[in-house]
Amino acid sequence: MRGLIIFLLFSLLPSLAFCERIIIKLRPDTTVEAVLGEVVAKKRYISNNIYVIQIKEGLDVSKIISHLRGDPRVIYVEPIKRGKFKGFDSLEAVFSIEGGDYEGQWYLEMMEVKACWYLSKGQGIVIGLIDTGVDYNASDLQGRVLSGYDFGDDDNDPFDLNGHGTMMAHIMVAKKNGYGVAGIAPKAMILPIKINPGGEGTFETDRLVEAIFYAVGHRVSVINLSLVVEGYSEAVRDAIDYALSQGIVVVAAAGNDGLSRVSFPASYEPVISVGSVDKDGKRSATSNYGMGLDLVAPAGPPGIYTIGLNETFYLIRGTSLSAAMVSAICADMLGANGGLTPSDLFNFLKVTASHPLEWEALSGYGLVNAKRAVQRALGLPVGEEIPYLSLNVISLFYPLLPYPYFTFDIYQYQYIWIDAVRASPTPVDIYLEITYPDGRSAFLTYRRDGLAQLREERMPLRTGCIFDDLEDFVPVMFLAFSPYDEAMKADMPSGTYIWRMEIIGDGKSIEEYLQTFYLFNQFY
Secondary structure, three states, X not given: OHHHHHHHHHHOOOOOOOXXXXXXXXXXXXXXXXXXXXXXXXXXXXXXXXXXXXXXXXXXXXXXXHHHXXXXXXXXXXXXXXXXXXXXXXXXXXOOOOOHHXXXXXXXXXOOHHHHOOOOOOOOOEEEEEEOOEOOOXXXXXXXXXXXXXXOOXXXXXXOOOOHHHHHHHHHHOOOOOOOOOOOOOOOEXXXXXXXXXXOOEEEHHXXXXXXXXXXXXXXXXXXXXXXXXXXXXXXXXXXXXXXXXXXXXXXXXXXXXXXXXXXXXXXXXXXXXXXEOOOOOEOXXXXXXXXXXXXXXXXXXXXXXXXXXXXXXXXXXXXXXXXXXXXXXXXXHHHOOOOOHHHHHHHHHHXXXXXXXXXXXXXXXXXXXXXXXXXXXXXXOOOOOOEEEEEOOOOOOOOOOOOOEEEEEEOXXXXXXXXXXXXXXXEEEEEEEEOOOOOEEEEXXXXXXXXXXXXXXXXXXXXXXXXXXXXXXXXXXXXXXXXOHHHHHOOOOEEEEEEEEEEEOOEEEEEEEEEEEEOOOOO
């Protein structure tokens, strides 16, 4: 009977000659039909009792919403709102990156990203990129982009037709390949979730809400929102709350209006909101600031190099990039310590930032610092230089040897990186023997499932390797958190160890390298 009364009431309202949509959350003990009666033209279920309702033509949607807000069966109701990816403060197509992968990326040094990589590169972490999609054919994104969804066009191909999302993806996870840019979390993965129709630069909030629930359902660890909504949305806040309740950190752009207020959803308190500073650490003129600003990242003048559609290089500025940078640093922190909560991540970013003595309106808690944040995530002394050695194993006095020059970067806590300085004409085998503090020894190798393990018998770490000037060719993440064997970690107490690395080529030893180091295992 109540549904009939609602229908009769609304049918008497002035005709508007078009359909409008609302988003409504109902209490679990009721239904759309019971609450809305015959005013519904179409309905679409999202999740958690949230529906998108298309109202029949000729009805005054604002009066319907006003009436429903007084209904105790309705938790909230609001019109579908619009949002945008805000464009950029500046966007300029360029032919190449000045200085190549690293030298042209001044912001990496400003946030101590390269030092952070000795601790973590975001390995095993998935970032939900809710944006315009991703150009997954880009060469330096190969192996970094998962299969996602396109809510803007309702299909399973989130290919980017706009460019914004692709630029964010490169900032976060691009592989250094000597051609493009180096992502801040180059071992992390992107789950692309497209919410705009076609190549448009705008979206609607029901698609954003669906995208957030989709990201949660696909087990992302970080959600990046380099976007703004035109006004507050209860439905978006509700979806964000759900993501946070599932242990997912949400990072959003402060906005590029130069206003003394932060745009939504960055203004929502549990979201990590990020503004922009220039190369000198001063607030970018267009970056929003004031209450609700948490952190800043270097995405202002002279601009940030990234890559858009068709692998076109761009020099751009804006808080979209700032949010992407912080999302990638969160991935690095979680790659180092997967047990961190959203609250932990924010607190560690806050206390390790280059900041004033207290929060201030122009920069929040300060400029993010990747190295210090990951050190804090690992429980290591914050701010100290990362102790590692670099050694050219084969002497430069023998430049005519038919084998590569190997550079070993030994980080005392977790890593050995082997870089090939010159290509090898023949395959080589690599053996890595570890001597424990109690004198026993074992060889590090990989199981069929890709997990590292220690074996008493002599077994190679890698076989038939052809080095071809590839960085990080053999990353041995010792005591890393994922995806390495838990039993191995549990069997490695803190103490003094010896690495013995041997490289075999043509059946004979090319080089042997020994390094004594102290291993810190906080999980033992």
